Amino acid sequence: MSKSVTTGVSGLDELMSGGFPEGRVILVVGGPGTGKTVFASQFLYKGINDYHENGIFVSLDERKDHYYSEMQNFGWDFKKAEEEEKFVFIDATRMSRSALQKEKMFGETSSLRGKQLPINRLIENLEEKINQIDAKRVALDTLGTLFHRFPDSMERRIATVDLVESLSELGITTIITTELGRLGLDRNVSIEEYMAHGVIVMQTLFSEGVMSRAIQVEKMRGTKINPNCVPYTIDKNGIQIFPDVPLFGRS
Amino acid sequence: MKVVDVFPGSRRLVKGVVPSSSLLLIGPSGVGKTIFCKQFLYNGLIMGEPCIYVTTNESPEEIEKSMKTFGFDVEPYRDKKLFRVVDGCSWKLGGVSSSEYSVDSQQNYLTAISIKIKKARQGLKNIRLVLDSISELTALSNPESVLNFLQILTARIRLEGGKAICTVASGAHDEHFMNLLRLIFDGILEMKIDDSGKEIKRLLRIFSLKGVRHRTTWMPFEITDKGIIVKSETELRCVLCSKLIDWEPIIEIIDGKKYHFDSLDCLNTYKKFKSIYGSNFE
Numbered sequence: 001m002s003k004s005v006t007t008g009v010s011g012l013d014e015l016m017s018g019g020f021p022e023g024r025v026i027l028v029v030g031g032p033g034t035g036k037t038v039f040a041s042q043f044l045y046k047g048i049n050d051y052h053e054n055g056i057f058v059s060l061d062e063r064k065d066h067y068y069s070e071m072q073n074f075g076w077d078f079k080k081a082e083e084e085e086k087f088v089f090i091d092a093t094r095m096s097r098s099a100l101q102k103e104k105m106f107g108e109t110s111s112l113r114g115k116q117l118p119i120n121r122l123i124e125n126l127e128e129k130i131n132q133i134d135a136k137r138v139a140l141d142t143l144g145t146l147f148h149r150f151p152d153s154m155e156r157r158i159a160t161v162d163l164v165e166s167l168s169e170l171g172i173t174t175i176i177t178t179e180l181g182r183l184g185l186d187r188n189v190s191i192e193e194y195m196a197h198g199v200i201v202m203q204t205l206f207s208e209g210v211m212s213r214a215i216q217v218e219k220m221r222g223t224k225i226n227p228n229c230v231p232y233t234i235d236k237n238g239i240q241i242f243p244d245v246p247l248f249g250r251s
Numbered sequence: 252m253k254v255v256d257v258f259p260g261s262r263r264l265v266k267g268v269v270p271s272s273s274l275l276l277i278g279p280s281g282v283g284k285t286i287f288c289k290q291f292l293y294n295g296l297i298m299g300e301p302c303i304y305v306t307t308n309e310s311p312e313e314i315e316k317s318m319k320t321f322g323f324d325v326e327p328y329r330d331k332k333l334f335r336v337v338d339g340c341s342w343k344l345g346g347v348s349s350s351e352y353s354v355d356s357q358q359n360y361l362t363a364i365s366i367k368i369k370k371a372r373q374g375l376k377n378i379r380l381v382l383d384s385i386s387e388l389t390a391l392s393n394p395e396s397v398l399n400f401l402q403i404l405t406a407r408i409r410l411e412g413g414k415a416i417c418t419v420a421s422g423a424h425d426e427h428f429m430n431l432l433r434l435i436f437d438g439i440l441e442m443k444i445d446d447s448g449k450e451i452k453r454l455l456r457i458f459s460l461k462g463v464r465h466r467t468t469w470m471p472f473e474i475t476d477k478g479i480i481v482k483s484e485t486e487l488r489c490v491l492c493s494k495l496i497d498w499e500p501i502i503e504i505i506d507g508k509k510y511h512f513d514s515l516d517c518l519n520t521y522k523k524f525k526s527i528y529g530s531n532f533e
Contacts, residue, residue, distance in 0.1 A: 212359045231362045233355075242366050246403065248396045249359035 008046020011241030016225045030202030036177035040139035041239045045076040053136035058090045062147040066081040089127045123166040144179035164195040207249045258291040260481025262497040266464035273415040278442030284418040288381040290478040293323035295379035301333045307387035311336040321478045335371045382417040405481035437461045455503045489513035
């Protein structure tokens, strides 16, 4: 069994014998507003602050300043962590755009048609930053955004396989967040779920008009898990999971 | 140190030490269940036991205010974090709660209360807990979930050696639910109102309490400005110390006359005096 990485999300380690398997890719699946970004950020921030493990946040839909100020609400000062060279924010949207401009300047327009290119560049850039700050944790938020660039299902498949494979090869414990296609547990299992080493599902359940936040470790290769759906809350301290509190009111 | 009842009238109703247990308090509305619970918690605070009040129908401010009218000032204990209110009331009114253990809308009501109780228990040992009331829980959740919730709550109390009282309104639930409810708790306290006379009379009895000897008769009680006072049936006083005898008196026949004593110590002291001062000692 591989070494475990403490997640930094209160209560989560109890669901999976100590934490994430080290160096693996974990997929966090959830609908809008379930707290995927908070989850990924908490994993990074607690890593930096509590376990001296530097981290990188690859953002596909949020700008750096906006992200920093949002995370301040939880008391997580990523700006300071960046200044101390413990954290790097990669604005992936902008990166691909500037990459395009760079290509244009050098006249290498022919390669631009290949949609694979941004992923390769993303991985290259990420690898460079990992080495630069000796990062042990990476979060990519969110895969759904990237997919908008690949409307064709075959292309999307290739892109996904490419991305997850490349991230796995880096040997860094990585969280990838992705949107749920549909709410509820009966969703279609997608390609990225097959490929990831672990899948965590965040849900908002409704029963008699009342909302319940529920989280479930659906799969975690090589790790003993508690596969039950358990309640969690989001407050000023971030995400807190309650493995020993039953989820009442589920229909 | 002043000796106080574990719950109102406990020294009169229970022989010996009240065990760590979860009690179900059944009674009609207006009989005095809530004040009984508040007194139970305040007595705990005096004895240095931390208390958690789980409320479904009063805000933390209302609880403190009403407790104060009976002389139960919990403010210093609240400040020392020994008195914690799990507020399941303010949320329903859409208001903001002064309690840090306030239920919010992120979870189903029972799950949310469970989470807040868990948080409120953190760092506390030998707790006293009150849940007022079960009847309100069933208004928001199905009966099966409420029973499941109470089962877990009472099991935790039992495991950790605390004491809990949960209230339920009599006549508000079907027999099936009440029977299942009775099974969950270690003891059953019952309250009723007798209005056959000129004035209403309030009565309390212990229907059952595991692991200890107790009276099973209905005992009259009054709600005074100092809280609930459970009256003795006989008003027997000890011959030596003239204290009201809470439990069965020790009866000794001396020179053909019957004397009542509160304890063996009183009896022995009385005998000693008698041997020194002779038969004139009364």
